Amino acid sequence: MNALQRLFRFNGGVKPDYHKEPSTHLPIAVAPTPTLLVIPLHQSIGGPPRPLVKAGDGVLKGQRIGDADGNVSSAVHASTSGTVVAVEMRLMPHTSGLSAMCVVIEPDGRDEWVERNPFDFRAATPTATRDYLRDAGVVGLGGAVFPSHLKLNAGKQGKLDTLVLNGAECEPFITCDDVLMRERADRLLKGAAIMREMLAASRVLIGIEDNKPEAIAALEAASAGNIDTTIQVVAVPTRYPAGGAKQLIRVLTGIEVPHGERSTDYGVQCFNVGTAFAIYEAIALGQPLISRIVTVAGNVGQARNYEVLFGTSMRDLVALCAPLPDTDRVIMGGPMMGFRMPSDDVPVVKATNCVLVGSQKLFPQPPPEMPCIRCGECAKACPADLQPFEMYWFSRARIFGKAQEYHLFDCIECGCCAYVCPSRIPLVDYYRFAKSEIWAREVEKDAADLARDRYEFRLLREEREKQEKAAKLAAKTAAGREKAAAALAEAEKPARTPDEEAKHALIAAALERAKAQKEQVHPENTGNLTAEQRAEIVAIEARRAEIREQAKPHLRQDD
Amino acid sequence: MLEALLVMALGAVVLGAALGYAAVRFRVEGDPLVEKIDAILPQTQCGQCGFPGCKPYAQAIAKGEAEINQCPPGGEEGIHKLADLLGREVKPLSAEHGIEKPKSIALIDEQTCIGCTLCIQACPVDAIVGAAKQMHTVIAKQCTGCELCLPPCPVDCISMEPIPESVESWKWRYPVVRIVPADKAAA
Ligand code: SF4
Ligand code: SF4
Ligand code: SF4
Numbered sequence: 001m002n003a004l005q006r007l008f009r010f011n012g013g014v015k016p017d018y019h020k021e022p023s024t025h026l027p028i029a030v031a032p033t034p035t036l037l038v039i040p041l042h043q044s045i046g047g048p049p050r051p052l053v054k055a056g057d058g059v060l061k062g063q064r065i066g067d068a069d070g071n072v073s074s075a076v077h078a079s080t081s082g083t084v085v086a087v088e089m090r091l092m093p094h095t096s097g098l099s100a101m102c103v104v105i106e107p108d109g110r111d112e113w114v115e116r117n118p119f120d121f122r123a124a125t126p127t128a129t130r131d132y133l134r135d136a137g138v139v140g141l142g143g144a145v146f147p148s149h150l151k152l153n154a155g156k157q158g159k160l161d162t163l164v165l166n167g168a169e170c171e172p173f174i175t176c177d178d179v180l181m182r183e184r185a186d187r188l189l190k191g192a193a194i195m196r197e198m199l200a201a202s203r204v205l206i207g208i209e210d211n212k213p214e215a216i217a218a219l220e221a222a223s224a225g226n227i228d229t230t231i232q233v234v235a236v237p238t239r240y241p242a243g244g245a246k247q248l249i250r251v252l253t254g255i256e257v258p259h260g261e262r263s264t265d266y267g268v269q270c271f272n273v274g275t276a277f278a279i280y281e282a283i284a285l286g287q288p289l290i291s292r293i294v295t296v297a298g299n300v301g302q303a304r305n306y307e308v309l310f311g312t313s314m315r316d317l318v319a320l321c322a323p324l325p326d327t328d329r330v331i332m333g334g335p336m337m338g339f340r341m342p343s344d345d346v347p348v349v350k351a352t353n354c355v356l357v358g359s360q361k362l363f364p365q366p367p368p369e370m371p372c373i374r375c376g377e378c379a380k381a382c383p384a385d386l387q388p389f390e391m392y393w394f395s396r397a398r399i400f401g402k403a404q405e406y407h408l409f410d411c412i413e414c415g416c417c418a419y420v421c422p423s424r425i426p427l428v429d430y431y432r433f434a435k436s437e438i439w440a441r442e443v444e445k446d447a448a449d450l451a452r453d454r455y456e457f458r459l460l461r462e463e464r465e466k467q468e469k470a471a472k473l474a475a476k477t478a479a480g481r482e483k484a485a486a487a488l489a490e491a492e493k494p495a496r497t498p499d500e501e502a503k504h505a506l507i508a509a510a511l512e513r514a515k516a517q518k519e520q521v522h523p524e525n526t527g528n529l530t531a532e533q534r535a536e537i538v539a540i541e542a543r544r545a546e547i548r549e550q551a552k553p554h555l556r557q558d559d
Numbered sequence: 560m561l562e563a564l565l566v567m568a569l570g571a572v573v574l575g576a577a578l579g580y581a582a583v584r585f586r587v588e589g590d591p592l593v594e595k596i597d598a599i600l601p602q603t604q605c606g607q608c609g610f611p612g613c614k615p616y617a618q619a620i621a622k623g624e625a626e627i628n629q630c631p632p633g634g635e636e637g638i639h640k641l642a643d644l645l646g647r648e649v650k651p652l653s654a655e656h657g658i659e660k661p662k663s664i665a666l667i668d669e670q671t672c673i674g675c676t677l678c679i680q681a682c683p684v685d686a687i688v689g690a691a692k693q694m695h696t697v698i699a700k701q702c703t704g705c706e707l708c709l710p711p712c713p714v715d716c717i718s719m720e721p722i723p724e725s726v727e728s729w730k731w732r733y734p735v736v737r738i739v740p741a742d743k744a745a746a
Contacts, residue, residue, distance in 0.1 A: 042726070048727075092726050094726050094729075095731075096724070096726055096729040098724060098725060098726050098729055099726075100725065100726050426734055429731070429734040430734055432731040433730075433731040433732065433733055433734060435731075436729070436730040436731045437730060439730075440728070440730055443728075444601070447602075447700075447703075448600075448601055448602040449602070450700075450701065451602040451603070451604060451684050451701070451703045452597070452602045452613070452614075454684040454685055454686070454701060455602065455604045455612060455613075455683050455684050457685070458683060458684065458685050
């Protein structure tokens with residue numbers, strides 16, 4: 001079958017050392033249930049789920065503890081049975097070192113499941129099936145954790161040409177998909193068949209880098225006994241990042257999905273092989289997503305893949321693999337695209353495909369960055385056909401608009417450019433910086449637009465209230481005004497409304513009072529005066545009287 | 560229940576219509592420059608610039624009657640953007656108009672609030688809900704952090720709380736260029 005498949009290629013890419021072998025010697029092991037599970041509520045792209053439990057509640061394995069917040073979100077579940085000891089902020093497996101809401105569960109050791117029922121997706125509407133998968137917490141397990149139910153939608157045409165399953169696993173050190181394909185090929189294919197039906201896809205292509213012959217053989221063997229001949233296993237050349245969704249789609253189908261468009265509109269949709277397995281478990285067994293296969297590799301005595309319950313501390317997991325004494329960091333993901341963790345005491349989540357243990361020796365500090373010499377190596381290596389040095393320049397100078405013009409958001413942060421850069425510039429760090437700044441500005445702009453609308457609405461409301469008041473007043477006094485107008489000789493002089501009359505009376509009264517008060521008050525500083533001072537005062541008073549006399553005619557005129 | 564729903568739905572329709580009307584009614588006719596300036600201003604509507612709102616300040620800038628460095632919430636970045644747009648010189652933020660502060664939102668201490676409605680009248684974006692003699696609350700999403708509600712409160716129960724960073728709002732830091740001491744670099 002392989003020979004029939006015509007392959008295409010993507011531009012750029014690199015060939016880093018793969019380091020995959022050490023973790024594939026031993027079969028997948030089940031990591032022991034820890035003494036405490038810290039399960040973050042927000043484990044997928046989209047809205048953070050709302051907690052459904054509180055401290056003191058008993059939970060069963062697979063019980064939903066966080067409800068999807070709207071459709072772009074995904075539920076979370078208890079990974080084992082036990083007692084909720086807290087719903088609180090805990091350190092996240094995130095570079096920021098910030099905390100977020102987690103459900104902390106103390107396992108009771110019984111590992112007792114909730115009732116599990118297979119879901120008959122053939123009898124259900126597509127929407128009901130998608131809702132079911134959302135509530136089963138199924139998300140993309142390649143690392144992006146995009147809710148799968150949103151992608152299981154055939155798009156405009158209602159059917160799909162090709163469903164691509166991504167088993168390329170191009171990132172160094174990571175082998176979780178490899179061992180999954182080797183050991184669970186049959187169930188993975190059942191998942192693929194379910195997805196093919198849901199998407200009405202004419203064919204399924206499983207793309208695997210040709211450095212995984214065991215996985216390819218296992219899947220081919222499993223599909224040989226399968227009646228479903230639309231599923232094809234395709235070996236693709238080993239070149240990082242062949243496992244990028246766009247790159248794999250391009251290699252397998254030759255289709256290039258333009259920026260900002262959905263691959264479904266081109267008849268293709270791409271899922272990770274681990275996701276296909278999770279869909280099989282959710283639909284065929286009624287099991288929500290509560291664990292995944294995680295590679296532990298790097299600076300450890302025995303690298304291996306484990307089936308790990310979500311919420312297990314990375315520290316507990318790493319301890320199973322005999323970390324070497326000079327270990328100084330834990331990275332989630334691989335060396336190219338992974339994220340350094342703020343501590344090793346952070347939970348394994350749905351996005352954790354690999355816990356990479358590092359040391360100064362294994363990953364030495366790169367030498368300091370040098371100025372860009374515009375050699376163009378980065379552009380040659382970029383699999384997304386971008387111009388990394390231009391994006392770098394504008395990101396560094398904080399000219400974000402320009403960086404965006406060079407398609408910053410098409411960058412998949414694969415790290416190829418930084419890998420080949422002779423000036424050792426941490427290019428991806430600059431792109432991540434620029435992207436998050438641009439996102440923050442987007443959020444600010446939306447807030448400003450909202451404030452502008454609300455402010456203008458308030459102005460409108462105030463204006464309207466003023467007019468209404470004026471109209472009411474006018475109606476009330478219309479009669480009175482007519483009378484007044486008739487009575488007044490000068491028609492031009494606007495009549496005073498009773499309100500204004502009242503005001504005038506009030507003002508007059510107030511003036512009257514003030515005058516009376518003034519007369520009563522005697523200046524205080526005129527007692528105990530010397531003879532000289534008194535004489536001076538008399539002289540001043542006389543002068544004032546004179547001025548008053550002189551001013552009188554003018555005052556009268558004014559009157 | 561149904562009644563409540565109907566009332567809410569009616570409210571939504573009426574407000575929507577009013578907002579739509581406001582958009583048309585208060586459009587500044589044919590001055591794209593004012594619009595462009597207004598798009599840069601942060602719409603905090605705080606009046607620190609000395610004008611009754613962001614739009615009037617934008618109009619004053621367009622007419623050349625105001626400097627571009629009078630908006631503290633817009634900060635240095637806002638000044639740079641205005642300077643770029645108008646071809647004027649960048650100036651530091653005018654101290655007499657205020658200083659740039661981290662973005663905050665108002666928080667009403669609901670225990671102390673006496674329900675006097677004075678803050679509701681002060682809020683330029685109607686971000687405070689509550690009725691007479693009932694506790695008031697700030698709708699965090701709509702609050703611009705203008706601080707206009709602080710002075711009218713007779714019991715001083717409103718405070719400004721800086722918005723904390725979350726995993727979602729966290730931003731990647733500007734990459735730090737490491738400087739290695741010469742002796743270590745040689746070693
Ligand atoms: S590879 Fe490095 S030095 Fe060469 S152009 Fe790209 S960023 Fe500049
Ligand atoms: S990190 Fe971005 S710019 Fe660099 S090679 Fe990958 S896709 Fe291209
Ligand atoms: S709630 Fe207070 S600080 Fe917030 S926008 Fe309204 S008046 Fe300004």
